[in-house]
Amino acid sequence: MQQPVKAWIVQQRVRFNEVDAAGIVFYPRFFDYFHMAFEDFFGAATGVPYPVWIQERRVGWPTVHVECDYRAPLRYGDAFDVAVSFPKVGRSSFVTRYEVSSGGRLRCTAEITAVTTDLERMESLDIPPVVREALAHPPLRGSGR
Secondary structure, three states: OOOOOOOEEEEEEOOHHHEOOOOEEOOOHHHHHHHHHHHHHHHHHHOOOHHHHHHHOOEEOOEEEEEEEEOOOOEOOOEEEEEEEEEEEOOOEEEEEEEEEEOOEEEEEEEEEEEOEEOOOOEEOOOOHHHHHHHHOOOOEOOOO
């Protein structure tokens, strides 16, 4: 029997500038929500803020594959949770699963594959041990925005 994947959860709220003329979150904004949660996860889980990974250590995680399903809209003012988990971890790449929910209803799911990359040489790297540990054992809650 497979163990359930632990998720790191951050709460956010839909801002005025994130909705379209229909009054719902403009679909590409979900990718902003995903990346904000991803960045916040790194600081909380590795003890190293995401900007330090990118700007000082020159290690990044560019996206190489995306799958996303929209199930129900979010509207201006809605509070929502982004649950972040890591169902697949390889040598240099991993899949991040995002589940956006609000009011007890699943609104959007996505799986995004990223590759650990040396940003100077633009070549893949093995996942650093502290990151590998964080992917396997994420903290449970984030602060949100």
